[in-house]
Amino acid sequence: MSHAPAPYEPYALSPEELQAAVVRYASNPIYLDNEEWVNDDNPYRRQLRPQVAKYLNFSRVLPKDEILTYESLAAQRLLTSIYDADLVFLPKADLAEKWDDFRQFYSPGNRALGEIIRPGLEKFAFGFLDDEVEVSGKWTKDSLVEFLRALQDRDLSVPTASESAIEKSADPQRAARMWLIQFAPDFLSEASPMIRNVLGYYGEAQSDWFKIIIDEYGYGVHDTKHSRLFERTLESVGLRSDVHHYWQYYLTSSLLMNNYFHYLGKNHELFFRYLGALYYTETTLVDFCRRTADLLGRVFDDQADVTYFTEHVHIDTHHGRMALEKLIIPLVETYGDVVIPEIVRGYEEFQLISEIADQDFAAQIEWMDAGPQYKVLHAPVWAAIESGKVTAPIAHLVEPRGELSNTHCHDGDELCHIVSGTMKFVSGFGSHQILEAGQGTVIRKNRLHGAIIESDECIYQIHSVEDYRKCLS
Amino acid sequence: MLVLSLAVSGTGNCATVAGTPYVYARTELGSFVLPARCPHRGGPLHLAAFEPGRARLVCPWHERATSVSRSLKAGIPAVRRGEVVTVVFPHDADAAYQVEHLPLSAELSRA
Numbered sequence: 338m339s340h341a342p343a344p345y346e347p348y349a350l351s352p353e354e355l356q357a358a359v360v361r362y363a364s365n366p367i368y369l370d371n372e373e374w375v376n377d378d379n380p381y382r383r384q385l386r387p388q389v390a391k392y393l394n395f396s397r398v399l400p401k402d403e404i405l406t407y408e409s410l411a412a413q414r415l416l417t418s419i420y421d422a423d424l425v426f427l428p429k430a431d432l433a434e435k436w437d438d439f440r441q442f443y444s445p446g447n448r449a450l451g452e453i454i455r456p457g458l459e460k461f462a463f464g465f466l467d468d469e470v471e472v473s474g475k476w477t478k479d480s481l482v483e484f485l486r487a488l489q490d491r492d493l494s495v496p497t498a499s500e501s502a503i504e505k506s507a508d509p510q511r512a513a514r515m516w517l518i519q520f521a522p523d524f525l526s527e528a529s530p531m532i533r534n535v536l537g538y539y540g541e542a543q544s545d546w547f548k549i550i551i552d553e554y555g556y557g558v559h560d561t562k563h564s565r566l567f568e569r570t571l572e573s574v575g576l577r578s579d580v581h582h583y584w585q586y587y588l589t590s591s592l593l594m595n596n597y598f599h600y601l602g603k604n605h606e607l608f609f610r611y612l613g614a615l616y617y618t619e620t621t622l623v624d625f626c627r628r629t630a631d632l633l634g635r636v637f638d639d640q641a642d643v644t645y646f647t648e649h650v651h652i653d654t655h656h657g658r659m660a661l662e663k664l665i666i667p668l669v670e671t672y673g674d675v676v677i678p679e680i681v682r683g684y685e686e687f688q689l690i691s692e693i694a695d696q697d698f699a700a701q702i703e704w705m706d707a708g709p710q711y712k713v714l715h716a717p718v719w720a721a722i723e724s725g726k727v728t729a730p731i732a733h734l735v736e737p738r739g740e741l742s743n744t745h746c747h748d749g750d751e752l753c754h755i756v757s758g759t760m761k762f763v764s765g766f767g768s769h770q771i772l773e774a775g776q777g778t779v780i781r782k783n784r785l786h787g788a789i790i791e792s793d794e795c796i797y798q799i800h801s802v803e804d805y806r807k808c809l810s
Numbered sequence: 811m812l813v814l815s816l817a818v819s820g821t822g823n824c825a826t827v828a829g830t831p832y833v834y835a836r837t838e839l840g841s842f843v844l845p846a847r848c849p850h851r852g853g854p855l856h857l858a859a860f861e862p863g864r865a866r867l868v869c870p871w872h873e874r875a876t877s878v879s880r881s882l883k884a885g886i887p888a889v890r891r892g893e894v895v896t897v898v899f900p901h902d903a904d905a906a907y908q909v910e911h912l913p914l915s916a917e918l919s920r921a
Contacts, residue, residue: 401892473842474887480811480898484887487813487896685891 348456352396355457359395362450363387363415367438370743371585374763374787379435380426380580381442383418384743386411395457398464405589405697405783406748412462413592417522419451419458420599424529426580459600462593470685476677478669484681485616485661493624498699500632507706509636511767514576515705518583518766519591519698523598524567524645525580528553530595533602534611540671545663549619552652566645570633573642585744586766588701588785590694597690601683609676612665613683620657621691626650697783704784705768712770714805715777718752721808722800732799736790744787749803751780753788758795763787779805812899814907818890819919824856824912827899831856831910834888834895835918839865839878843886843897846912850874857915867918 350358362368368385376382393408403409422443428435441447496504499516506512528550535547555561568578577583601611626649633641665680704711721727729752736742744763753762754777762778763769764786770778771791780786780799802808816834817823824833824846831846833856844867846856853871861868866875888897899905 469892471841471890473840473882473889474885475883476887476898480887483811483813483903484889484896484898681887681889685889685896689891 350396350453350457352394355396355454356391356394358450358454359393359415359458360387360390362447362454363390365441365447365450367441368418370741372739372741374585374741374789375577375582376579376584378428378430378577378579378582379438380421380428381435381438383414383581383584385414385418386743386745389745395454395461397461398467399461401465401469401693403748404465404593404693405746407746408748409462410589410592410746410785412458413589413596414587415451415454416458416462416596416599417587417592419455420530420596420603421526422448422451423533423603424526426526429579455603459604463597463600466682466686466689469689470682472678472681472685475674476681477674478666478677481669481677481680482661482666485665485684488617488620493621494628496628496632497625497695499695499702500628502699502702503632503636506702508767510574511705511765512702513633513636513641514574515586515702515766515768516698517571517574517576518586519588519694520567521571521583522581522587522592522595525564525578527563527567530598530602531611531615533599534605534608542664542668542671545659545667548663549656549659552656561648563645563648566642566648569642570645573640574633574637583766585787586785588694588697589746589783590690590697594690594694597687607679607683609668609679610683610686612660612668613680613685614687615683616657616660616665616680617684617687618691619653619660622649622653623657626653700783701765701785704781705765708762708764708768708770708778711779711781712772712776714779714809715752715754718779718800718802718805718808719754719777722752722754722802727802727808729800729802731801733796734799735794735796738790738793740790740795742788744785746783746785747780747801749782749801750805752800752802752805752808753777753780754798754800756796756798758790758792758797760795760797761789761791763789781805812901812903812905812907813896814899814909815894815896816909818893818895819914821911822909823914824910825897825899826908826910827901827905831912832886832897832899833912833914833918834890834897835881835914836890836920837878837918838920840882841888841890842878842881843888843895844881844918848872848874848876856912856918859915859917 363385364387367381371384503509503512553563571578601607626646630643630646633643755772755774757774760772761769762772814825818834824831832843833846835844848855848869853869857870858867865878888895
């Protein structure tokens with residue numbers, strides 16, 4: 338009998354095993370399509386569109402130029418569900434009616450299946466950062482501190498593309514509500530990813546990090562807990578504050594932003610990367626929240642409760658300083674230069690992800706605002722298809738009244754053409770076009786949308802034209 | 811220290827600090843900040859190629875070799891984010907500098 342240990346084999350799923358496990362996870366009844374646009378105070382229901390999962394390939398690293406594709410959206414929705422299963426979510430009321438969903442979401446089977454697919458999905462969804470961010474040279478504590486402090490010298494007062502998009506929008510209130518919805522996955526469970534880092538033992542820095550969390554949790558006074566402040570912001574502009582009420586309206590990059598911190602917090606080998614990302618976000622949030630409070634005040638005629646944002650203008654001044662002086666510098670002094678490249682990497686990675694999210698949201702607002710124009714563009718694009726000038730793959734669909742196509746996006750431009758019946762085409766929160774027989778709309782690449790049938794039956798076609806502009810020339 | 815952000819390639823890919831031009835080199839062995847002048851007679855190291863089979867760049871003027879291993883391990887600290895690289899130069903924060911463009915050899919500009 339040999340007592341030699343078996344060779345160690347690192348955990349990995351084959352592409353086929355990963356795909357099968359994803360389909361199995363997503364097919365849980367709590368993840369099936371919704372018949373409504375929103376979830377009604379049920380934090381366990383998340384639409385993962387399992388019927389499409391078998392066509393997706395998560396066994397690769399998604400390159401940056403594909404980060405807004407449907408596969409990316411699907412991966413981020415899956416990861417949100419997996420990370421959320423570590424947190425406690427209860428509805429605001431009527432748990433008895435949701436008891437089965439509650440038990441199912443937190444069941445060992447659902448959680449285990451999520452953990453099985455998580456490493457593969459994380460590699461797929463975050464692997465692009467290995468190519469996009471590269472740290473080199475010999476870093477020391479002094480060069481790190483100079484590098485991080487340079488952020489304070491940067492002009493952070495310039496509005497982001499998202500803020501400008503709201504200001505210039507045809508409907509600034511609708512755009513601002515869509516914006517607040519994007520923050521909900523993070524702000525309603527604020528600091529939860531961070532708390533993953535204060536479990537365990539690592540000395541004095543652990544206690545200093547806990548002080549930041551105490552601030553986020555309002556020192557145990559519920560009305561000052563940051564998530565409660567954000568609930569009041571949502572409610573003050575007529576939005577619901579139950580968890581994932583607006584699940585179908587989350588953009589890919591909004592989930593990417595939130596999931597990034599869970600990814601770092603869940604995988605403790607990335608602990609030092611989290612510190613860099615923390616410093617970046619806490620330092621930049623001061624100006625961001627100041628501008629946001631002003632913007633929401635203007636857009637909602639001072640009716641929006643902006644306490645969440647004004648509180649962060651104050652407290653994040655301290656948090657940025659604490660992240661540097663109480664966490665980063667002491668940990669570098671304790672553990673040496675080996676941890677610095679990871680801190681630098683986290684700082685740059687979150688900056689990159691923030692930029693992606695900013696551009697994505699601005700593009701979505703442009704898409705929502707341009708709904709009437711894209712409806713008009715149906716005519717020339719349809720003419721090009723009808724005349725044979727353009728040939729594109731076609732999907733023929735027949736759907737009954739009330740059939741809701743849960744939100745998704747496509748990897749190229751498409752033309753929706755209504756043959757008969759009526760469709761309500763939704764391009765974002767509070768944004769839709771009514772399409773009748775003979776009408777339709779151009780659907781732009783990567784833009785979130787969904788649809789519901791408003792006639793007894795609707796026959797329509799989807800033409801995958803790739804780039805609609807080629808149909809116009 | 812002087813913290814500067816430069817383009818990885820094209821316009822604005824070179825910072826001249828205290829009289830020395832620096833570029834960001836992306837090679838098959840890794841990326842690093844490269845002084846663009848050879849310490850021998852000031853030849854254009856930004857146009858250098860690798861010595862075959864070795865981790866050394868050969869200056870096109872007098873074929874002096876420069877170790878890449880040293881630049882990778884002990885070079886000027888830098889981080890690239892997409893097409894922008896931020897460099898922490900050892901010079902004073904108020905040191906004069908100029909940003910301009912220098913072409914790079916194929917072996918120093920691998921994506």
